[in-house]
Amino acid sequence: MEGGRPGGRRSAGVSERRLWSGAVLLGRSPAGLSGRQGEAAPRRRLGRSGGSCAVRGTGGSSAVSKCSAAERGYVRDRFVRLLAGRPRRRTALIHRGYYVRARAVDHCVQDFLLKTRSHPRRQILSLGAGFDSLYFRLKDMDLLHHTVIYEVDFPSVVCQKAALIKRTEELSALVGDAGAEGLGVTTAFSGKDYRLLGVDLSELPKLSAALDEAGLDSEVPTLFIAEVVLTYMESSRSDALIQWAAEHFSHACFLLYEQMHPEDPFGRVMQQHFSQLNSALRSLSQYPDCEAQQKRFFEKGWTECSVMDMNEFFTHCIPEDEQQRVQALEPFDEYEEWHLKCSHYFVLTASKGMEPSWTPLLSNVAVPPHHGPVRLAGSVSALACAAQSEVVGLRRYGHHSALIKPNVILTTGGFGEENGHHCRMRSFHVLTKYAGSWQTRCVKKENPDQGWDERLYHTVSCLSDSLALVVGGRTSPSNAALGMLWLRFPKICNDSDPGDVTVEPVSLQPAAEPAALRWRHSTTEVIFKGEKYLFMYGGRSAVQPVLGDWYFLHVPEISCATIAVEGPVPEGRHSHSACSWKGGALIAGGLGAAEQPLSSVFLLREAERGFRWQIVETHPPLIPRYSHTAHVHDGKLVLVGGVWFHSLCVPGITVVDLMTGLCLDYTINAEHLEWPLMLHNHSSVFLPDEKELLLIGGGGNCFSFGTHLNPNPISLNLSSILTSH
Template sequence: MRRRRRRQGEGPTSFPPSPRVRGTGDSSAASKRSAAALGYTSDRFVLRLLPQGGPRRAPAIHRGYYVRARAVESCVRAFLLGTQDHPRRQVVSLGAGLDSLYFCLKGAGLSADLDFFEVDLPEVASRKAAVIGGSAELSALVGSGVPAAFGSIMFSGEDYKLLGVDLRELLLLEGALRGAGLNPATPTLIIAEVVLPYMEVERSDALIQWAAGHFPRAGFILYEQIHPSDPFGCIMQNHFSRLQSPLHSLTSYPDCKAQQMRFLQRGWTECRIMDMNEFYGCFVPGEEQKRIQALEPFDEFEEWHLKCSHYFILAASKGEALFATPVFSRMEAFLTRCAPCFAGTVAACLCGTGGATAGPKRYGHRSVLLAPGVILTTGGFGDHGGRHGRLTELHILIKHEDGWKSDEVRLAELGMAWDGRLFHTVTLLRSGWAIALGGRKSPVNPALEILRLRGLGDADSLSPSNPVIELAQLPPVKGLSLPRWRHTAAEVTHEGQAYLFIYGGCSSGQSVQADWCFLHVEELYCQQIPVEGPIPAGRHSHSACSWAGGVLIAGGLEASEKPLGSILFLKPTMRGFQWHSVETCPPLTPRYSHTAHVHCGKLLLVGGVWFSAPSVPGVAVIDLETRVLMEYHIDTAFLEWPLMLHNHSSVFMPDREEVILTGGGGSCFSFGTHLNWSPVCLDLSSIWRAGP
């Protein structure tokens, strides 16, 4: 297990000198190698520096290392462009490990009049020197370079020096750089990718201040972690603590503003910073984003965006302007962005006898109120017997006087088994049947069958000791557009007949659906019903709620993978339906992977993912008459684990005005998987008393 985490971990290249932390340097290089092998980057040199890179990484890992490389490359190019009139320029890469930046610049012809210095621990630098010396291609790029085992210099070339120095020893570092030919008067770019957090804060602060004082004209590029206190940040911190390599500076500098002030207070005159969601959306062109999306099947949107919200790129400078303004001036706009304003909190507690009960530890599932006090959960990916995988077991929660009790469901004899799909929909029909539509088994293996379920007996007979569900497969429906997953299905009424309005979702080939269909709920046929108004953009991972004979659509992720803040109402008309936009005050903060309910004229949006870290979505309440919107935190003080509210499911209990949350969570980049282990009850009574 420890080795697997290291293989995937995004960590420092080698600092401080701990075998556990040094191992993440090889892991980082292996992840870069895997991304390059799949075409995310055009870095052939990492393949030379690490000939054996280990197994292929997950798509989210590839994307994470792609955006990291893209951000650093953009900063370096801006420095080179801004200093092109100088006779010489210098780059100092701290904790460089097996990084290939020098060779990429050299191979692209961008290293003219550039001296490159790499610094790492002696044993790491020595190993890299041996790799370079043993590669004809790398040696040719370095020029007349040869391994040099004198002093701190491990490899010396025409414009490249590889130094073995402990970064904590500033006097030794300064002396080694001076001995290698570094000229403090020359415009210098310093790069530190995920290195400083592993140093004691006093030492990393001293290094930042030393660099500002040592170079009259310099830039500093920093890439590392932020936001340690939200659920994803807690998982991230715990991961590095388990590796015995805690992130020392994360508590002292937990967000972009703190990191910016860190540099401005230590001698740097300019400092621009943004998280990686902002960088990807602002500086990666649309066509390039489409290329990345097409490289391999991808369905880890929550993991990808949460990872990007917990890493940043910082560009600091002093002296004359060294960076090309078209790149860094655009960062300024993100420093003044508005964060959501919270009106209060919603109490949360564990469900079950004595405060907790074992719940469906899964995500991508669906839960439905099958009968009063009976919640059925189907599908998803999660834990079964200590192993993670697609789940074929159904789960049931039953309300008793002393709390909720749960168990796995026994299927009726002669019935079929659940097929392990996730990101499907389950809708309870008036007949008492629940119908399951769409979903996927993998991003290239959609679920095509339509399933229906119902409990055998009433709530008393559906006890944890004897829960029985009848499950059957229905014949294909002509005109029903499948496959799709991450879609919605909500009941609407037309000419006195009930239909399921099936809308949006993902489909094969990385496409995002903008279409819909009306499925007659009793006779199961598709009906062509006129829909007027501008056709909304395609989306997935949105929410849909029946209301006033129509359906409310909120949020979602568009094809460009940007969260949506729109609320749409498919309103019944004399002829059919018409799209209307619901404008709220204030506007809804864009989000996706949330759940939704309508009660007493109010639309509730629960959880989800947005780009407004470090806050996380709680409960948004929209008064459908006044259009006033209020956001509420979820108070998790009585939970002993992070509550990750994405890929979850929720059921509204109208008799008690509570929401029962089931499951949720998922993979947290390379830091492990978190699954909420118990159902959670949200007490909404305070919302109704002080609602908008």
């Protein structure tokens, strides 16, 4: 529903507790395009390039995304509809991205208002404000005592906004007595505590003159807000603006929100997206991370500066009950893209001349948790497995790949590209290794009418050369009622006859089916008293966001068996890894109940009367991660890819010696590949004789930067790292 006003207009003596209550978010609209791409593109591009005209009109689309988030209850903003017009639905991922951005701005703006409430005058200068409703929400809450808000954007943008305000009674009434007479040619609209100016931010002399004309006072506390603005300017111009603000204003605060980490796989996709929009991220190469941005502000005259990525902000600056509220608002299953997006955006606050110092990002965080060193032991080179530009049928994520016979890999399900369309995948895919190279084989369905149900995030357990069991999965985040399937292989290729493969899906209605209504879980073969069982653990369901239960399925009849389990119970998780070892199961990492990556490794091992959980200690501690895959070879646990919150690098290969606990991290060298290698939502198959690891598929909808899918399988030779320790 649309967030409404929580009550009547608040009194002038608003208390500190009520000001911090969070009833209204003071964030601004996200930069974005129309449709799914609500926060991807810039609202404006600064400077005199040909691309600027095409971007100036996207502020309306940003307001539409903001309106959609308000409709779903992420934020409360009764003015956004007046500025956005007809609401259009965005995705849950866009809603979350907008929410955390708005929450960060809200957090900092409220802190500024609190810390300066005793001053007789104060100012907020919003750079590139677009169709933001910040002024109207602050005014409606009666928080603008002795405060003037200045908004600056391109003349064409502010003219549109001014026209909207003039013809909308509720907006114009809040501004009050309006008029531009005597305030300079750049002022499109004004009131007692509001100025709307049309000027190009990259032309600093004109900007300074226009603000002087509009009455901006360089001697009173001033908050500058720049959301996804400076990065579209030439670095020399944005640097000059930052330095001008520090030198020209005696009591200044700066709030900056924009992108970072341009060179990792997600960052490359992000950069490519903006380049295709003719809106390149100009400052990223010079200021690629939090540390560089912080150094930038110190060098430009600011005396205090704090910065954190949006994963840190969400985790440490938003109360747990509010996190839980947002996480429960609507069905959601795009955790990887959510966390990757948050790791590629930051919020920065800087100040000078403020007493006391303005440090809103340090109030709840003593030590940033994600910036410790990663001790890399080396690297592994990634090689494409096919000479052709793309292996048709393997552009997918959320799938499962299984070795159904030596050198024969079956891939099922997932979301990807089929017949030129993005969809849930209906086709099976088989890779065979013949004459030393991997080749695609045609897959035939024995019974075309018995179709695959297009599931994602399922498991496939091979019980023989001709039979596999599919467990769980989903079609949509609100529908996981998919149960189990048999996959039979009446005809399978071999080394002497690398022909076609026939796959026959067969519905299965065992007594254990209700336990299988989950996804992002694991199914691992274990041995108890000499008999085989499938150990199904964790995952999530349409009702429970995290599951911590488990079931033993007796093979071959696939019936639930009751087996006692002792020891320290792992916390619930999904998107973890699991693999068989010494008749038991190794569980590593995953995403916990608070949507935080886990670092724990557990071994489920056979005991006298059942099984027992045992914690596997690692040193140094395993970096928390999820959406990875895992294999065991010769007493070594190999973790592949995934997502973590560490800001300095992306997950590659981690090897844990299960005898000593030694944990070593290796990067994956993908410089020879022609595309950004996304190592999440992938599958992997390990060939122990060759010590070859095959990475298949992976990727996802990279926030609103478009869908990126790895086109080819990737081969990693792990011989050196599996014998090095």
